[in-house]
Amino acid sequence: MSPPFSNRLHIVTWNVGSATPPDDITSLLGLNVGDGNTDMYIIGLQEVNSMINKRLKDALFTDQWSEVCMERLSPFGYVLVTSQRMQGVLLLVFAKYFHLPFLRGVQTETTRTGLGGYWGNKGGVSARMSVYGHTICFLNCHLPAHMENSDQRMEDFESILQQQQFEGQAATGVLDHDVVFWFGDLNFRIDDLEMQVVKSAIDNNKFSILWEKDQLNMAKDSETVLEGFQEGPLKFPPTYKFDVGTNTYDTSGKKRKPAWTDRILWRLRATAPAGAGKRGSISGLTSGAKVTQHNYRSHMEFTVSDHKPVSSIFTLQFPYKVDLPLVTIIVEDEWNSVADATVIFKLAPNYSRSSWDWIGLFKVGFKHYKDYVGYVWAKQEESDFLRQEHQVIWMHVGFNTRIIFFHI
Numbered sequence: 001m002s003p004p005f006s007n008r009l010h011i012v013t014w015n016v017g018s019a020t021p022p023d024d025i026t027s028l029l030g031l032n033v034g035d036g037n038t039d040m041y042i043i044g045l046q047e048v049n050s051m052i053n054k055r056l057k058d059a060l061f062t063d064q065w066s067e068v069c070m071e072r073l074s075p076f077g078y079v080l081v082t083s084q085r086m087q088g089v090l091l092l093v094f095a096k097y098f099h100l101p102f103l104r105g106v107q108t109e110t111t112r113t114g115l116g117g118y119w120g121n122k123g124g125v126s127a128r129m130s131v132y133g134h135t136i137c138f139l140n141c142h143l144p145a146h147m148e149n150s151d152q153r154m155e156d157f158e159s160i161l162q163q164q165q166f167e168g169q170a171a172t173g174v175l176d177h178d179v180v181f182w183f184g185d186l187n188f189r190i191d192d193l194e195m196q197v198v199k200s201a202i203d204n205n206k207f208s209i210l211w212e213k214d215q216l217n218m219a220k221d222s223e224t225v226l227e228g229f230q231e232g233p234l235k236f237p238p239t240y241k242f243d244v245g246t247n248t249y250d251t252s253g254k255k256r257k258p259a260w261t262d263r264i265l266w267r268l269r270a271t272a273p274a275g276a277g278k279r280g281s282i283s284g285l286t287s288g289a290k291v292t293q294h295n296y297r298s299h300m301e302f303t304v305s306d307h308k309p310v311s312s313i314f315t316l317q318f319p320y321k322v323d324l325p326l327v328t329i330i331v332e333d334e335w336n337s338v339a340d341a342t343v344i345f346k347l348a349p350n351y352s353r354s355s356w357d358w359i360g361l362f363k364v365g366f367k368h369y370k371d372y373v374g375y376v377w378a379k380q381e382e383s384d385f386l387r388q389e390h391q392v393i394w395m396h397v398g399f400n401t402r403i404i405f406f407h408i
């Protein structure tokens with residue numbers, strides 16, 4: 001049996017209020033204090049500027065937020081595995097490059113809930129994958145605003161869960177995954193208490209007074225859809241709503257009551273899904289999973305938006321991992337000059353090939369899978385179908401490169 005597996009995740013949620021990214025997001029990503037042991041970064045943003053002219057530009061290039069995250073993370077060996085955007089709601093999933101061969105079945109989904117389901121200003125985007133054989137889903141939501149819409153928020157959450165269906169035999173719904181992380185501007189507010197009471201509790205660090213009036217905490221007791229979702233204690237001040245450029249709660253005419261609108265929750269699947277198969281297939285792999293939250297905090301130093309970002313670091317543990325590569329790449333000789341080179345790849349017997357498979361050559365420090373310096377199709381002649389070892393020739397290979405096999 002393979003050894004237990006543990007993965008460290010750093011999750012960020014931030015309603016960026018249409019702002020351009022600040023120059024330095026190092027502290028948000030913990031790159032200044034971390035020990036470099038984070039395996040994956042998951043970044044969920046809301047209200048990324050989605051004005052029409054901006055969207056056209058972003059469709060052609062990359063949006064500024066994705067760019068700044070890639071710029072900061074790629075020097076540390078993180079690669080953008082997948083991203084999904086629905087208007088202002090953006091989800092980015094990064095992993096250390098050496099995990100890439102073991103992140104499989106990557107799929108994304110989007111659900112609009114704005115204007116009765118027609119408009120993507122509100123809703124959810126998700127990314128799912130199997131990580132060393134264990135299924136994980138990340139769901140980033142922007143739910144409806146305002147105090148009186150607590151029920152609507154729950155309804156929208158349920159409808160996002162219902163509508164998001166992935167392909168494959170198992171883990172088709174969000175909640176079928178071994179572990180789900182749900183985060184975003186969930187927009188829940190603090191009920192009942194007067195503004196002065198809320199502000200005084202904040203000033204005196206007496207957050208527990210506010211916990212029981214937090215609409216999401218209250219909903220946990222009554223909403224079955226929230227069963228199994230867990231959240232760490234809210235030991236940081238409410239992250240909404242601030243005057244932009246300051247750490248002062250809303251002084252505008254709106255006078256919004258401070259609230260913990262920005263949240264990160266997780267859920268472990270309780271039982272194997274119906275029809276779960278034997279160990280070794282995605283469907284049969286379960287749990288024994290353990291999630292440990294190391295911190296759950298806000299970042300007051302960022303003032304570009306009316307919300308503060310929230311981050312959390314988790315360790316994810318599973319009793320075993322599936323770490324047999326489907327493809328092994330062997331490079332003949334050392335590449336020490338700019339010249340042609342030969343690469344041999346071996347496929348596991350259970351690997352089902354696609355004619356779209358390709359092999360990419362990347363510079364060390366590459367940002368995402370489209371960032372290749374060259375690629376070749378992993379083609380094979382029909383007569384070679386039964387062979388497990390194949391060869392491709394690279395033209396003019398340079399130094400400092402990595403080779404990755406992609407299956408589409």
Ligand SMILES: O=P(O)(O)O[C@H]1[C@H](O)[C@@H](OP(=O)(O)O)[C@H](OP(=O)(O)O)[C@@H](OP(=O)(O)O)[C@H]1O
Pocket residue numbers: 015121122144145146185187241254256306307
């Ligand atoms: O109209 P939709 O598309 O739902 O978007 C809403 C409105 O812009 C709200 O402004 P208004 O209050 O003027 O209606 C705003 O509330 P605030 O201005 O209170 O922040 C919400 O911000 P978030 O609460 O950050 O989602 C935002 O999500």
